[in-house]
Amino acid sequence: MRLKQLEIKGFKSFASQTVVNFDADVIGIVGPNGSGKSNIVDAIRWVLGEQKGSELRLDKMASVIFNGTRKKKPGNLASVSLTFENDKSLLATDYTTVTVTRMLYRSGDSEYRLNGVQCRLKDIRNLFLDTGIGSNSYAIIALGMVDDILADKDNSRRRMFEQAAGISKYKDRKKESLRKLKNTEDDLDRIEDVLHEITNNLSSLEKQAKRARKYRDLKQQYRDFSLLLTGIRVEKLRLDHARLKEETAQAEESYKHTESRITELETQLDQERQRHVDKERLVGERQRKLNALVGELRGLENDQRLLQQRKTFIDQQTRKLAEEIRAASGQLETYATEIGQMTEQLGAEREKLTQREAARQEAEQALQRVKEGHAGLKSQLDSGLREQQQEERKVFELEKRRAINSNQVDNYRYQVDRNLEEMENRTKERATLESEIQQLNADESAAAAALADLETREAQRQQAIETAVGESERLQSELGRINRGLDARRNEYKLTKSMIDSLEGFPESIRYLSKNRSWTPDPQLLSDLLLVEPDYRAAIENFLEPYLNHYVVSSPQEAQAAIQLLADKQKGKAHFFILEAIPDEATAPTASPAGTRPAAEVVTVDAPFRKLTDRLLHGVYVTPEEQLPPQPADGVTILSSGGQYIRRAYSVSGGSVGLFEGKKIGRKKNLELLHREIREAEERSAALSRELEQQRSTLAELRGQRLDRQIPEKQRELNKLQQRAAGLQARAEGFQSYFTDTQAKNAQLQEEADKLVQLNREMDAELIGLRDRINHLRHNVAGTDEDYRRLSEELSSASAAYNQENILFIQQQNRVETLERELAFRGKRREELQRQEVTNREQLKSLEREAGQISQQEGTLERNIGQMRQEKEEYQATLSSAEKAYYDARSLINAREDELRRENRLRQDAQVKVNQLREKFTDVRFKLNGVEERLKIEFNLDLEQLAAVEVEEWTGTVTDLEIKVDRLRSRIGNYGEINPMAVEAYDEMKERHETITQQRDDIIAAKGTLLKTIKEIEDTATVQFLDAFERVRVFFIDVFRSLFTEDDNCDLILLDPENPLESGIEIVAKPKGKRPQTISQLSGGEKTLTATALLFALYLLKPAPFCIFDEVDAPLDDANIAKFNRIVKKFSRDSQFIIVTHNKLTMEAVDSIYGVYTTEQGGSGVVPVQFTELEGSTTFSAR
Incomplete structure (x- = not known):
């Protein structure tokens, strides 16, 4: 690739x-x-x-x-x-x-x-x-990465070896597996906590579920009797509904009769109001006309005032314009005089300007003639000077080169003397170095011993830290175990105390007597007096079940007071043990059947109550056997310790043991025991916390006594001593070669000095000829320079004369321009004043015409105002007659309204009666709706469904039925808090407990699989890495020697062979003739070649594309x-x-x-x- x-x-x-x-x-x-x-x-x-x-x-x-x-x-x-x-x-x-x-x-x-x-x-x-x-x-390797590789910065060597060995994917898989293992352990811890919590809550939920089932039965009885009572009440409400409907119809008929009379009166009243509206409209119309006439009159009077104000303004403007016209005439005469004077002055100044310009041109021509002669002589002088300067530069260059050569000769001779002196000093220094090397070797041995001592002490400290960490982890684990137990006991204490305080599981009579202590200051139930060994609680509770709700009293009087209190409050019945009625003498013991022990021995009770328990448990024995024992003698009862059965002479009873059996007996005693255990656990937890804190302080102190910083410092000190010794040794070995090189260098310096002396002699002869040539050139330049200075003085005088004439010309030119600007300004200002005078005269004529028009308008307004005032008086008389007719009609309307109000009161009384009947009717309907809503909310039924519900027939009175329902409702209300979802929650939590238990088992299995996977990854990666390391090591030695010599030594060493995947890798490189203690002592080139050898060794193992x-x-x-x-x-x-x-x-x-x-x-x-x-x-x- x-x-x-x-x-x-x-x-x-x-x-x-x-x-x-x-x-x-x-x-x-x-x-x-x-x-x-x-x-x-x-x-x-x-x-x-x-x-x-x-x-x-x-x-x-x-x-x-x-x-x-x-x-x-x-x-x-x-x-x-x-x-x-x-x-x-x-x-x-x-x-x-x-x-x-x-x-x-x-x-x-x-x-x-x-x-x-x-x-x-x-x-x-x-x-x-x-x-x-x-x-x-x-x-990809940069120069800075070479030092990183040699210094192993950020484990760069290991990273390169892992890439070359191809174990990066294994390390990634191991890292991923470790992350999954950590997550798995966290999940396991969480599931353990959840299981612990679920286990604690499961028992409480089972009890709540039993209580919820009893509550549901009580609710069913209440539902049946409530539906029966509701059906009776609904029937009565329906009869009332029919009666009120008939009475409401009669009252509504009376209301309608009164309503028709009111309608008739309102019609008559509307007719009277219509006629009254016509009179009101006439009064309004005449009033509007009068108001309009008054408004018009006020407008004319306002116009009259405005004309008077305008007349006053015109008089003021007329006087102002006449004054401005007089002032403008005076300014025009002044400007005419000044313009004439300035015109004459401008002519004279222009003539002077012409004279100055002629004098300036004449001076300029004289200056030009002098400049032409001066330029020719200057060119001749410059040529001579340039030739002289060229010869002088040659002299300067030769003298400079001669001085440099002389200085170089002196330097060579000085260097020879210095070299001889240095050779003498080096001879003395070599003797001193040999003494220092011996001292450094001694110091190096002492430093190595101190380093070994520090490393030993650091190893001891690390061992102490590991011991302290282990002890801290043990204490932390013990503290966690005790705290979990303490939390469990606290939860059990809270639950038990809550059950005791609420008397959960006890009948209403017991709860009432325990809360109302007027009959005895400290009521004691038998179940609270007993403390039974944990293994026998279910057996003793099953046997004493009929008596556990009995109160233990001292005398019959206390029992009588309690019975009377229950009878008065209708709170049911209670049972009592009377201590003074129990004989003090002990009952005759019976022989214990084989494999049993007396039940009284497993019960702890205070001394005053011992005779009671002895009577109750007389002839009762407990056995750990789950199989039924042989038939016992008469008067002997054998109990299974787990509560599976009760064996008597002629009968046996038993079966499954409930989850909460054994929890009722000895609650108060158990509460006291739990309180003591909680206090002891808290003390133990506090002691462990103090011990853990002390252990942590010890650990922190050990960690604070770090020697790992001193060890590198001591190592650096040792390295410095070794480097210093190596440097001194190298210097001592290099002295002889220095002596040979210096002698050869001195001979070469002497030869160079002789060559420079011969060269200086040749330069001296050339300098003599050049100086003669320069003297001849200086003589010629001196004659030309005298003529040049004379012409320069003439040029200066001509230039000064021209500058003076030019200044006078410019000054005269400025005076002419100033006069021209002043003359133009005054002419423009005179024209503006003339235009303003014409405008003011026209405005004055216009104001005089407007004043005449205003006088005519004032006369017309005066006549119109007089006529309107006469019309105003006539309109006011007409308005008074219309207002009188309006108020007469208003009195008739008021009488009709009084009669209408009387009829309205009668209608209102009828309306009130109708409303009252409707309210009763509505109240009955609301009651029916309320009954239906209560049925819907409480039983999710409507009235039609109520009729279809089948309930038991009631033969008593409605009052008895109401009392029955109230009692049931009261029992439900006093039943105390229940968890309505307890049954479902118990079933769900039980299922969840089983599911989470299965998940815990699955996670434990997954944890084992992950640990196995990590072990396989480590084994595979270790084998692959060691194989790659050995191959790279061989390649490194070959490449290193090819870059240096065959006699050079190098190696790759694992610092921790026991843990190769995490071990550091040390590079050993010792070129021939050197003994470096570390790679950092190599030169820059040697470091680069060493890093190159390592890189190419890796390429031999796994070539990079x-x-x-x-x-x-x-x-x-x-x-x-x-x-x-x-x-x-x-x-x-x-x-x-x-x-x-x-x-x-x-x-x-x-x-x-x-x-x-x-x-x-x-x-x-x-x-x-x-x-x-x-x-x-x-x-x-x-x-």
């Missing part, structure tokens, strides 16, 4: 579509710094799925999009496509050509494509899995470059190589070159050069 083509657009500095064809075995990418060479490598990393911006030299991934230049806008899309030839079917696909594309939009959206089809990054990674191709594979080296050859010298190029050529038969380089020797070795250049600041371009097409040619060009 080979790389075929790379297409880049909008990626980093490549704004335009850029295509790179990989059609050779070794391809070079060259260009100046900053041109964008490494961006091609980044593009390949990016398209292969690189997600870290730092690996692409970016602060954020969005920066891959072209950011624009001064001439180009920023791009909106970065797109890179990489095409492979899959001719060897290395990729798991049927296509022979595979193109991978990655696109990123500036909006943040991104796409991956395979052969143009959109896909996921995971699909691309799966495609290249174990092929040696990837964004972080060993196929292509390899990319980004300036990896930078640290290599010419000799090592040749080795590097040879091994690349050798491996290019199996893998394609793409090399980004600055080295000319590497450029010569490649088959084709792509040159990257800067199109403009921030943009890049690419040009190809195919060397295979240029064989035998001496020149070429790249297009």
